[in-house]
Amino acid sequence: MLTVRTRVAPSPTGDPHVGTAYIALFNLCFARQHGGQFILRIEDTDQMRSTAESEQKILESLRWLGLSWDEGPDVGGPYGPYRQSERAAIYQQHVQELLERGHAFHCFCSPARLDALRKEQISLGQNPCYDGLCLHLAQNEVVERLASGEPCVIRMKVPQEGVCTIDDLLRGRIEIPWSQIDMQVLMKADGLPTYHLANVVDDHLMQITHVIRGEEWISSAPKHQLLYQYFGWNMPTLCHMPLLRNPDRSKLSKRKNPTSILFYRSMGYLPAALLNYLGRMGWSMPDEREQFSLEDMIREFDLSRVSLGGPVFDVEKLDWLNALWLRSLNPDSLVQAFMDWKFNRPFLDQVLAQCLSRIQRLSDVVPWVGFFFEGLPEIKAEQFAFKKVDAAQSREILFALLWASEQAIAWNSATVEAMCVSLAGHMGFKLRDFMAPVFVAISGRSSSTPVMEAMAIMGADLVRARLRHAIQILGVLSKEEELLVVQKIQE
Numbered sequence: 001m002l003t004v005r006t007r008v009a010p011s012p013t014g015d016p017h018v019g020t021a022y023i024a025l026f027n028l029c030f031a032r033q034h035g036g037q038f039i040l041r042i043e044d045t046d047q048m049r050s051t052a053e054s055e056q057k058i059l060e061s062l063r064w065l066g067l068s069w070d071e072g073p074d075v076g077g078p079y080g081p082y083r084q085s086e087r088a089a090i091y092q093q094h095v096q097e098l099l100e101r102g103h104a105f106h107c108f109c110s111p112a113r114l115d116a117l118r119k120e121q122i123s124l125g126q127n128p129c130y131d132g133l134c135l136h137l138a139q140n141e142v143v144e145r146l147a148s149g150e151p152c153v154i155r156m157k158v159p160q161e162g163v164c165t166i167d168d169l170l171r172g173r174i175e176i177p178w179s180q181i182d183m184q185v186l187m188k189a190d191g192l193p194t195y196h197l198a199n200v201v202d203d204h205l206m207q208i209t210h211v212i213r214g215e216e217w218i219s220s221a222p223k224h225q226l227l228y229q230y231f232g233w234n235m236p237t238l239c240h241m242p243l244l245r246n247p248d249r250s251k252l253s254k255r256k257n258p259t260s261i262l263f264y265r266s267m268g269y270l271p272a273a274l275l276n277y278l279g280r281m282g283w284s285m286p287d288e289r290e291q292f293s294l295e296d297m298i299r300e301f302d303l304s305r306v307s308l309g310g311p312v313f314d315v316e317k318l319d320w321l322n323a324l325w326l327r328s329l330n331p332d333s334l335v336q337a338f339m340d341w342k343f344n345r346p347f348l349d350q351v352l353a354q355c356l357s358r359i360q361r362l363s364d365v366v367p368w369v370g371f372f373f374e375g376l377p378e379i380k381a382e383q384f385a386f387k388k389v390d391a392a393q394s395r396e397i398l399f400a401l402l403w404a405s406e407q408a409i410a411w412n413s414a415t416v417e418a419m420c421v422s423l424a425g426h427m428g429f430k431l432r433d434f435m436a437p438v439f440v441a442i443s444g445r446s447s448s449t450p451v452m453e454a455m456a457i458m459g460a461d462l463v464r465a466r467l468r469h470a471i472q473i474l475g476v477l478s479k480e481e482e483l484l485v486v487q488k489i490q491e
């Protein structure tokens with residue numbers, strides 16, 4: 001009998017997203033329930049955007065949630081390496097196979113030509129797609145141009161007519177006309193694969209039997225199905241899960257809801273509660289029970305109970321569930337959860353070092369550093385009127401810092417300080433004046449322990465949430481206002 005093998009395949013290009021945990025959870029439950037294996041694969045072929053920090057945070061967050069994988073970049077396994085950047089030779093070999101069989105072709109079109117083509121197609125109201133200029137180049141011309149070192153990509157051939165049918169475990173048969181499918185680039189000019197090639201080759205070589213992923217990938221399925229056919233491989237069963245949504249039903253986005261798993265950890269949600277909540281996204285227990293553990297979910301799991309109406313990720317509902325979990329812990333587990341959260345040696349070491357020079361008694365500790373343990377501080381707009389900086393400038397400063405913190409790759413006191421100094425310079429403020437609203441947004445008061453160090457210790461996710469919270473109190477910037485600030489700080 002076929003062993004079920006599922007995987008989650010995050011791209012390490014940002015904060016560990018709750019959507020990744022949601023997909024990982026469903027893959028894990030499906031695999032475990034069938035006595036199969038669950039694999040973690042890192043899809044880092046986008047060298048510009050992938051970072052080791054992001055990968056490490058994804059692994060840490062999934063582990064914190066208790067989602068454990070049988071094979072992955074950290075634990076190894078028989079089908080490794082599990083990081084795509086270490087598999088370049090495998091993709092090279094496979095793309096050569098497609099070229100030899102006539103399923104792929106070299107394309108020498110310059111980015112400028114492709115850009116002009118795209119603009120023209122858009123102005124004519126057409127779907128932007130490659131027009132096939134290089135599809136029929138003579139073999140000797142290709143050889144010559146390659147020999148001369150001209151940069152090129154490799155694209156897959158795609159039928160021009162007819163309809164592609166995709167079978168989806170949840171949605172049944174989906175029909176997509178081939179005319180909507182682009183001649184996808186498989187190998188970039190730098191010799192690295194695109195997502196599509198690497199994903200198909202790896203799912204096959206790693207013997208994945210079921211691909212359970214977000215519905216945003218449905219439109220890629222025809223390309224993938226065609227690649228499986230070109231290689232002569234069986235395609236795994238596809239299952240596209242409904243996307244998580246904001247309460248206004250738009251796609252879950254960090255503008256409207258915190259999306260980083262680490263934010264939920266630093267706010268003091270229990271991993272079991274967050275997992276439970278994610279499990280309720282589009283799925284329910286046969287007895288409709290709201291509170292259930294991962295073990296319960298694995299035991300009762302049934303994909304056919306997934307409903308397709310976009311599940312809403314609602315923090316208030318999560319709060320309610322987290323409260324239920326907190327109250328259901330026995331005293332030992334409750335204290336343990338509290339210590340795991342922030343009352344542990346490594347965190348206390350850092351926090352006490354911040355206030356030691358200011359205290360005379362231990363009872364002075366909380367007034368100084370209580371804000372390290374808060375969620376979103378209670379603040380009022382009136383707190384943001386300073387001698388040199390008014391409320392309007394405060395909101396620009398806070399937005400600039402939020403924007404910059406979202407671009408930041410490394411987060412420590414040196415990078416936070418460099419960020420603040422550079423922003424203050426670009427915006428024409430003295431550092432002290434620039435920091436005044438930041439103090440209030442981060443600590444809830446007008447003075448505190450050194451705020452840049454506090455930001456480094458608290459972590460980027462909580463800092464961003466507090467900045468957003470303060471901006472909301474002062475009035476959210478319009479798109480135009482945001483653009484003006486961003487232009488100023490990029491000058």
Ligand code: GLU
Nearest residue numbers: 009010011043199213217
């Ligand atoms: N790397 C893709 C992502 O970031 C994986 C999509 C898939 O599961 O095929 O979500």
